[in-house]
């Protein structure tokens with residue numbers, strides 16, 4: 001049977017302690033003070049709920065990064081200014097990412113307006129993103145700190161600037177990390193994408209959108225080289241599945257709202273200022289530190305191969321896509337006519353195996369790698385990739401010019417200088 005105290009304080013074990021030694025007195029005292037305490041508690045609860053509601057209603061921005069205000073708007077406007085005739089004004093999402101930072105600098109260099117957006121998440125070392133941001137700032141590019149899922153922030157950006165284009169590169173990247181953190185792929189690659197498309201659909205004028213899909217959408221496809229018309233319904237990873245979903249989602253927005261959309265299937269992009277989670281980058285780190293590297297092998301000990309594509313070639317492909325994107329046709333959220341919907345492979349057209357990638361790194365680093373071969377685990381990897389790039393060549397003259405040997409030489413030079421290697425001293429150890 002529950003005691004009277006238990007009935008008065010039913011579901012807060014451990015919270016209220018009752019002295020059971022002087023029951024009579026305590027009972028009377030407890031009931032009065034208890035009621036008083038409960039009343040206080042309820043008032044406090046109601047007050048904090050109301051103030052929390054108004055806090056939330058007054059803008060989700062206060063819950064995430066800080067933005068807004070006259071000074072902030074001025075920075076956004078200045079950064080978006082176009083400095084050449086016929087130039088464009090571009091919102092670059094993921095601007096402090098690997099591809100985003102390179103594309104932003106290239107746009108700015110030719111006189112286009114650029115405003116960056118980035119949430120600086122810690123998927124990999126955020127200090128590298130901050131360093132890229134400093135580089136962008138030194139060229140007059142303002143990067144807004146915020147998340148794609150912040151609808152108020154996105155619509156504010158379009159209130160302040162009539163962007164002609166959006167270069168959408170913010171995403172949860174990486175094939176194997178999806179096993180560890182599947183929700184982050186849904187958050188950025190699905191929910192964030194839809195939020196961005198909703199903003200673009202409502203903007204007046206609507207921008208044209210170019211965005212990063214991935215070669216991984218070809219999944220278990222065995223026909224090579226991969227052409228845009230090949231089947232892409234057998235993804236091997238959740239990452240690939242979210243990119244494929246992105247292609248379907250963007251198609252819908254093109255179809256219903258008249259947004260001009262171009263999806264770019266990047267093929268294993270590498271180069272200076274790259275992503276530390278990628279093989280060429282982590283191999284370099286380990287080789288220099290004398291640590292072993294793990295090289296995956298496919299069935300029957302077949303080497304895995306990638307159509308590694310140098311960043312400068314990808315940047316040319318991104319700019320070519322922006323320049324040839326065509327215009328969105330909708331206004332006020334309504335379609336006025338058909339708008340272009342395009343998908344292009346941006347690869348190098350010459351796959352190289354992972355062991356050969358390591359050979360090249362050894363040569364440039366002048367250090368032997370400690371190779372540890374492991375059978376490819378079921379982690380989402382595909383055995384090889386190989387791009388057919390004839391569509392991009394036809395549409396905007398895309399023509400990669402950097403082979404892996406040359407591109408990795410540039411990467412290694414950057415790596416040694418960025419991480420402060422006194423090349424001679426370190427390498428002779």
Ligand SMILES: O=C(O)[C@H]1O[C@H](OP(=O)(O)OP(=O)(O)OC[C@H]2O[C@@H](n3ccc(=O)[nH]c3=O)[C@H](O)[C@@H]2O)[C@H](O)[C@@H](O)[C@@H]1O
Nearest residue numbers: 173174175214215216266267268278279294295296304381
């Ligand atoms: O082309 C693409 O669309 C994708 O390219 C890369 O994905 P991935 O090709 O897996 O690039 P890495 O992670 O650098 O791996 C390259 C190769 O090295 C292999 N690898 C990776 C890591 C490792 O420790 N050992 C190893 O042998 C992988 O199996 C793969 O064959 C990017 O990480 C993705 O974000 C991008 O979308």
